[in-house]
Every structure is written in structure tokens, then in C-alpha cells.
Amino acid sequence: MRDDGHGPILADRPKSGPVRRSGRAPEHPALRGRMAAMSSLPHTLSERLQAVAGVDPELRAATKPQFGHFQSNVALRLAKAEGRPPREVAQRLVEQADLSDLCETPEIAGPGFINLRLRTEVLAAAASEVRADPRHGVEPQPTQTVVIDYSAPNVAKQMHVGHLRSTIIGDCLARVLRALGHTVIAQNHIGDWGRQFGMLVEQILDEQLDVAALDLAGAEELYRRANDHFKADETFADRARRRVVLLQSGDEDTLAIWRQLIDISLAGFHEAYARLGVLLTDADLAGESTYNDDLPRVVAELEASGAAVVDDGALVVFVEGFNAPMIVRKRDGGFGYSATDLAAVRRRVGELGADRILYVVGSEQTFHFNQVFAVARKAGFLPERVQAEHVGYGMVLGTDGKRLRTRDGGTMKLADLLDAAEERAARPIALAAVKYADLSNSLVKDYVFDLDRMVQTVGDTGPYLQYAHARLCQLLRRAEAEQAQVGEAVTVLDEPAEQTLALLLTRFGETVAEVGQTLQPHRLCAYLYELAGALSVFYEQCPVLRSEGEVRASRLALCVTVRDVLAAGLDLLGIEAPDRM
């Protein structure tokens, strides 16, 4: 199971720890070229500079407005090889490069930076393209089938704040990858099989419980009682173990109770997903139990290929680079969770046709997934052409900096978190606060869970983005009421605030592509926050409805575009964009 049935409920599953190497998307030169191609303006500038520099000018967005729009430090790097002062090299490059149709006269600054400022009409045209493009600059890539394994709660347990990360991150990545034209198949690897069902079923029988009357909270309490019972009573533990065997051998009475537990849990999950507004449906369910019938075949294939060997009574696979073998089948004949994950890889490649498989699971399982991938490669379940990536994320810590644990009373149910958020703001806004708080942190690091901060609606938060959007909607409603002419294109960019906004608009597409490649949602958050911030400045400094003529039409065009990009971006984060608030 993705979720650990034994550990503390909160931090149980994915405990975390960052994943640097494995979580970071491999840099494919081909992809990079594609990304560059999609933001045509910087790409063109880059090519022109490269033509005279001979090397990639590593064009970057300017770090400050006074440095123009783009900057290159290529002269600094060339200076040594050429044996000339950097500023001199920069001067030569600037003189030789053919940039005049796109840029103002380039400036050479500091030790030898080349600062480029786009001609206003070029920037305006670029912003206008974003306005006209229904996709706002997000370019579809060569289509891949991407399987994303995320959420994965455990049966008979309520979802808690620790589950938020996998669910929210996976949902965001699914949206982003779809927007990039990929076929995304979500897989909810719920923990619906395994040892814990032995004790659950026995506890139900002991208590003569009417399972159908339970809700998920009730099931969770049952789980606790069963767990305590299991630990305290060896006789009960024995029965539980025998019950597991019954379950696995298909005993009808046992299966009937098991199914009831599943149904209760699914109802609870549905409720949570609906409340969160994530895309997961029943069609995405692919719990551990669904691989049960595949396990013997997986084992047979592993043995046939010679990958698996019997060691100390267990069937294991040794892989180079791992200090412990993967246990496929335990000494007692039961299958380890690795076997299930291998079966999942096999099905995702063979039946689902995956070109890329993502596992949104806490980083504490980095070792496990790397091993699964290695074994799957060795066994032939995972061909070279299929990418497999563990999108590991850090664990959720309490304000004391320690892992949040149920037993310490530090945990919080997902429902309680959402309730708390809704005490502060209306539902869509509360949800935005919670989701953004999670998505805006980089994945690799653990993060401190602080309820007050999580439900905050001011500052660098989801509601801030929504607010910018809502303001624009209001402004555009007024414009419509006044029958103001909204420009089809952005034509006037005299004010710095307008330019900043226009430039940011042209970066939406590349930002989304970057998230698709690096699988780091916080980059999209950062971009949108910057855009919303630029909008606020623009809003303060540039009257729209109170301006006139072409300026007004152009500013309205800018407003429409920003509104659309904010809405599109929020949608990719899985956050609603209300028209007013």
C-alpha cells in the first residue's frame, strides 16, 4: 500500500524526505529544445545572439526591470577564451548581432552583461498573441500517455492532512500534463488489501458489528480497536493472521465483510475528493487488491527470467546498487508490497500503454521506488522507452518541527482542516488557501504544518490570486456596462507596469511546460503570484476605465488577457477562480 497501515496515521504513508536525484526530471536535450521553441521570442533572441557568440548565450529573464527584459552573461564567459575584457566582447556581440527589429539598442552593464529591452511594439504583439490564443501560449507537446499514481489512501481510515499532498500534487500534475496535450491516466492505488483486513474482520466478528451501519469515521475507530486488540491479545492476533489467509484464498464470508469495508471507505473518499474538487473518480481506482491475480504471473516471469532467486526462504531480487534485495515473496508465501508495485508497473506499461509513469508518494519511499524501477527494468516490465519517476515530496511536520503523528495528537483530519479554513472564508476561497499553501512549497522539502498559516487569505496565498482575478472580472463587467471598447490587441505599453504585465503574460506557456517537465507545481504558483502582483501594481498605477481611447482599449485587452491567464493557471493548480469575492 502506498499508505502504511501501521504507522502513525498522519505521517504514515509517505513519510518523506526529499528526493533530489530521483524526483528531478531528467534533462532531455530534446525536451529542452522543444521548450525553447515554444517561447518563440526568447528563442529567436537567443538564436540571434548565438549566431555571433558561437555558444548558447543562456538568455535569462532580467532580474530587475532596470536591466531590461532579458539578459545574457555570455560575454563574461567568452572573455577569457578570447583574452579580451568582457565589456569589449559584449560590445562586439552587440554590434554584430542582428537584433534591431526586436530590441532597443542593447545595453552593456556592470562587468559585461548584455541587457536586452524589447521594442514596445514587439512586446505588445507578443502579449496580443497570448490574448488571441485560446491556450494562452501553452503549446501541446508530442503526446505521451502518462500514468500518475497518486492519493492512495488506506481503506478504513479517514484521509488526513498528510494525504493532502499526494492528492493535490497529483491532481495538479494531471491537469498540467493534460493541458500540455498528454493523455493522463490517474491511478488511485488505494490500500485495500493486506494484513490489516485480518484483524478488521476478526474484530467485526467479535463485536458482531453491523458493518453496513458504519461510516468511515466509525471504520477508523474500529481499526484502532482492532489494532489495540491485535497487540494485546496473542490469540486474537493468531485468528487475524488466519483470517488473512482466508481472505487471500477467496473465502466468501470474509470477502463479503471486506467488500463492505471497501464500500464504506470509497464513500468516504468520494466525499473527500468532491470537497477538494479533485478529478479522481471511480474509474481511476486501481487498489492493491486489483493486482492480486497478477502476482503469481509476475513471480513466474521473474523466476523465468532468472531475476528472482530464493534466499533465506524468500523469493528476492538482487539489484546492483541496492544494499538490500527486493523481497517479492516472503518466507511464509505471502507477497510483499514490492510484488504489487511490480504488477502495477507491468500493467501500466502493458495494458495502459504508459510512456511515462509518475508516482506521487512521499520521499521516504525513494529507496523502494528506485528499487522497483530497477527490478522492473531488469525483469523486462519496464522498457527503456518508458520513463518512471518517483515524484517524492517531503513529509508534513508539526510546528515543533517533528513529524506529525496521530498518537501525539498532532494530526488533523482532512475534513477538520477544511472546516477550519471555511470558518475564515467561503468554500472556494478556503480551498484555494489550503491547496496553494501546499502546492507553493517545493516538493523536496518537508514542510511545517501550521493551521493558521494554511487557512490565511492574505499575502502570498491562493486567495490573493483569486482576488486579482475577481477584481479584473469586476472591472470588465463595468467595462461591458459602459460599452467600453475592449481592444483585440495590446497596442500601448507606455507605463512600466503595463510592460511588466505584458512580459509576464508571454511567460505563461513556458512556465506550464516547465512544470510538465520538472514536475514542480510551486513554479506555477510562483509565476501566478508574480503575475497577480504585477496586476495589483498595474491596477494602482494605471487607470483603465478612467483612461481614454486607444490606451483604454489596450489596457482592457491587457486586463482580459491577465484574467484569462490567471483563470487558466488557477485551473491548472486545481483552484477555482470566482468572478467576484
Add this chain to the structure above:
RNA sequence: GCCCUCGUAGCUCAGGGGAUAGAGCAACCGCCUCCUAAGCGGUUGGUCCCAGGUUCGAAUCCUGGCGAGGGCGCCA
């Protein structure tokens, strides 16, 4: 013992070879007769854990420490 990750402002976090290291929160000072103040502007606040190395240039890359966390054959 071995492996992995993290260490940036009082707090929570961005930045991950280039210009005086950025946000938010907290604190303090301003701004609504003016398109939504869930906003904007400003002030205060930093040995980028430490030490070496590579480089024209290191918060960023490498090595070694220190500190925190995670993982390491029959839990998942």
C-alpha cells in the same frame, strides 16, 4: 555502520553558477470623495550552517565537517 535529503531574515518559504540575496507573515509608518484595501507603498530585519576547493564570478557546483530528518530482507 551504509545510503538519501534538507540547513537562506524572528517565523514560513522562494532563488540552486552571475549585477546591491527575494517574497509572505510578524513589527512599525503611510494610502480608500478615486476601476473590489483579501490591495498598494515604505521602514526595520540576513556570518545564505562551518571550512576548504573549482571558477573571471559560488547562497548555488565539488570535498570534508556540524546540525536536523528519512531509509536500509520478509510492515506497507
